[in-house]
Amino acid sequence: MFNQNKVKMEKSMKDRNFNMIVETEQLINIQGRNYKFLFNCKSGKFSQIEIFNGITWHQITKDGELVGDNWDLPMVSCEVVKKESDYLKIETVRKTDMWRINASYEVFGSGYIVCTFALEALVDQAFIKPLMVGVSLDEQTVFSRPHRIMNNTNNIKDIRSIRAISIDYTTDDRPVTNSVNFLLESVTTNMNNRACEKLIEQRSGYRFIGWQLSKEYNFPFPEGYRYQNRWALTLTGLDNSPSNVRGQRIYHYYGLWPRFPSNDMLEEMAEYGCSILALHNVSRYITGFEPDEKEMRRVVNRAHELGMKVISYCQPYLMSINSPYYKHFTDSRTECLRIWHCLAETQICCYEPLTDWDCDELCLRSEKAYKLIHDGVIEFYRKYGTDGLYIDFCWPAQGLCNDNRHGHPTGLFNFYDYLRLIRQWRKDIDDDIMIGHGGGVLVSSDFVEGFDACLTGEAQKELDPITIGQQIGVAPTLWTMQRAKEDEFRSVATIENLVREGVTPHVGVGVGGTAIVATVDPAHPVHLMALWQMWRAFPVEEATYYNYLTEKVLSLDNENVFYSLYVTNIKQVLLILANSGKPAFEATPATGVSVKIDVRKLGLPSQMNCWRLKGATYETFRIAEVPPVNDGSIDVPELSLHEYIGFVLSPSDAPMELTRLMRHLEGRPERLPAILKAKQKRLAEFDKKIDYFATLPNAKKEMDIALFKRNDRVAE
Ligand SMILES: [Zn+2]
Structure with missing residues (x-):
């Protein structure tokens, strides 16, 4: 086993800074990785918004229509009061004899705008016209293809309605390319102390999406009347740039008995190439701090010695009713x-x-x-030297x-x-890992700030781009490989879909309760262990990712074969192919495929050295150098049902990761017997533990899994 102390990955953190800010007297032009904002200093409002869909740019706003509030008041002042690499604050004052509006716009490098505004009556009997805040979205660009508008009611009982107006849409024939969210802070307080109303109005060539804050029939307001509120507009789009998390080998240790993985389990995890260990239940009261100090240090130190990063569970706002504070x-x-x-x-969570x-x-x-x-969370992170945060809720x-x-x-x-x-x-942990755990109803604004990846596939029914949130601009992940859930989340077919969708699974390990299948065998999803080796053989965290949702850089002659393609900036390539078996597998269980990588588009040399990666389990996984590939053409003569195969291409030497893995695998036959022995002992002990748990009242309770997975749950 190779040793690697805590070494930061090559800096691959997404650039969250602005690319450009240009100020003139008339306009402020702000550009970031996937958005362009134009702020008009004469009107004191944003006048144009463009979003990147992963391939091309699109203007989503309607020229001449509003972004923000609908009151046109003469400008008194407009000033950039704060300018940082990823943050800009513009303050405006607009005024008539009757009303004054102070609006402060904060623009964040990650791609969102927050406006805090206050209006004040300057005379007695101040009449108003209806006040609305929102965004005017171009009909053709946003709504002419399949799209989904969520949370468009104002029913307080429907908790989803509170969070945002969320529009997931596509600009072309892909299932989903972008998401626009509009949020309001004081949703139950309009200018008359009544609930604000969500608005989705179809107008000529555009739809206005936002909130109504006052109506026509309002009585005039007295001098000194003040109303304030805050809205946000968030923009996200497909993003295939390098990610710290995509393609990583993640174990998610959720055990309660014991709360920490044993050393032999950590060693087994390292053998299979685990690169990130997420510790779930180490803090007793959920908060994300106060673990058993000795055990926490043991696990972090041993994991670091074994070359694994450790991230730890936390959440932004839950407090256990049993915590001492x-x-x-x-x-x-x-x-x-x-x-x-x-x-x-029902105690379906815990024995x-x-x-x-x-x-x-x-x-x-x-x-x-x-x-x-x-x-609490940051002190924990610093005290134990972990490598990032796993943020639930x-x-x-x-x-x-x-x-x-x-x-x-x-x-x-x-x-x-x-x-x-x-x-x-995010600022506290710099470019360490941050995974957000979302769950059920996806609202992309939840994920707009700071994450490297988001777990979106725990409460979903299907592994498709809309439900797993491909539009949220970060690498999707899921933690379900052993959960008692739909086949989609635990079958061999899942692994092929992971290849197709670019999703990174968390392998659950531990003993919790009957809702989570108990295992303390890190190799439980055997097929996934083989896929892990393919990711392990390549610097996936430095690579741009391509699949059917990104720019097309690959063609293949068999639609039953799914692919993932990773390309680094030094022109090394990882291609993974999977036979999905659909829909013609009964006729041809084993199938061939010819792949053509577009070497010109990717700027690759016409001839590249090639290593083939093959095997259905860790034990059978093997690497062989095969003849060089010319003009990106790869022929696979045989790929059986639910089998996958990988190819690493390089203009010169093999990637360091591949060489290191080959060396590691040379020692595999000598190491595996001891690993197997330790595993057998551990499993036998836990079998006894499970037998004991089975005698407890909780295990005998009728478990209502339908309740656990009910459709209206928003997350877990
Ligand atoms: Zn409060």
Whole structure:
């Protein structure tokens, strides 16, 4: 086993800075990785927005129509008051004799705008015209192809409605290329202290998406009347640039008995090429800090010695009702009490009774709650020298907060402090790993700030681009390889779909409860272990990723074969092919495929050295140097059902990763017997443990898995 102490990966963090800001008296032109904003200093509003769809740019706003509020008041002042590499703040004042609007626009390098605005009546009997905030989206660009508008009701009972107006759409024949979200902070407070109404209005050549904050029939307002609110517009699109997480080999240790993986288990994980170990239940009260110190140090140190990165579970705003500091924060909660609980009635989560995870929700507008969570997680990260964060519950607070002790109006939908927290964590950990755990209903604004990847495939029904959130601009991941869920998330076919969609799975390991299949065998998904070796043989984190959703750089003559293609900037290539078996596999269980990589488009040399990667398990996996590839043509004579094959191409030497893996595999026959012996001992011990768990009342309870997976759940 090779040793590798904590070594940072080649800097591959996505560039979250602006590419360009140009200011003139008339316009402020702001460009980032996947967006272009034009701010008009005369109107005090954004006038044009373009988004990158992974291949081309598209203007999504309608010329001459509004982005922001609909009041046209003469400009008094417009000034850039703060300018950083990834943050810009523009302050505007607009005014008539009757009204003044102060609006502050914060533009974030990750691709979103937050506007905080206040309007004030300057005279008694101040009449108004209807006030709306929103964005005018071009009909042809956004709505002429299949699209999905979510959360478009204003039903407070429907908790999804609070979070955002979310429009997932495609600009071409791909299933989904982009997402635009519009969010409002005080959703229950309009200018008359009534609920704001969501608006989706079809007009000539565009649709206005936003919120109505006052109506025509309003009575005039008295002098000094003040109204304030905050909106955000977030933009995301397909993104195949290098990711710290895509193609990584991730174990997700969720065990409760014990809470930490044993050394022999860590050693087995390293043998198979684990590169990231996510520790799930090490902190007793969910918060993400306060583990067993000795055990935590053992696991982090051993994992680092074995060349694995360690990331640890945390979340932005849950507080266990059993934590020792709970009583000090009861004034910092939202009304969403017991927002997460262990289903004490059915105990489908845990074999032994457990209420440490019964949580209330904290309001991040409460500074002491914000500080507890922010500081606790970062102190933990620094104290134990982990390599990043695994952030569960990664969406703005599900419920509205009505507690004005926190310094906000009633009905707060607090996206602002959620994004502030995630952004701050990102700055704290620099280019270490940050995985967000979303779950059910995808709203891309949840993921807009700072993540390298998002787990979106835990509560989904299908592994398709819309449900796994391909439009959110980060590499999708899923943690379901052993969960008692749909076939789609645990079968061999899943692995082929991972190749097709560019999704990175987390392999669950541990013993929890009957809802999660108990195993302490890291090699449980045997086919995946072979795919892991293909990723392991290549610097995947430095590579641009291509599949059927990206720019087309590859053609193949068999539609039943799925592919993933990784290309680094030094022109090394990893091609993975998988026989999906669909739909013609009964006639031809084994099939051939001819692949042609577009070497001109990718700027590759016409002849490249080639290594073939093959095998259906770790034990059978093998690497062979084969004749060089000319003009990107690769012929595979035989690929059986549910089999996959990989090719590494290089203009000169093999990638360092491939050479290192070949050396590692040379010692495999000598190492495997000891690994097998330790595994057998461990499994035998845990079989006894499972036998014991089976005698406990919880295991005998009727488990309502339908409840656990019910359709209206928003996440897990
Ligand atoms: Zn609050």
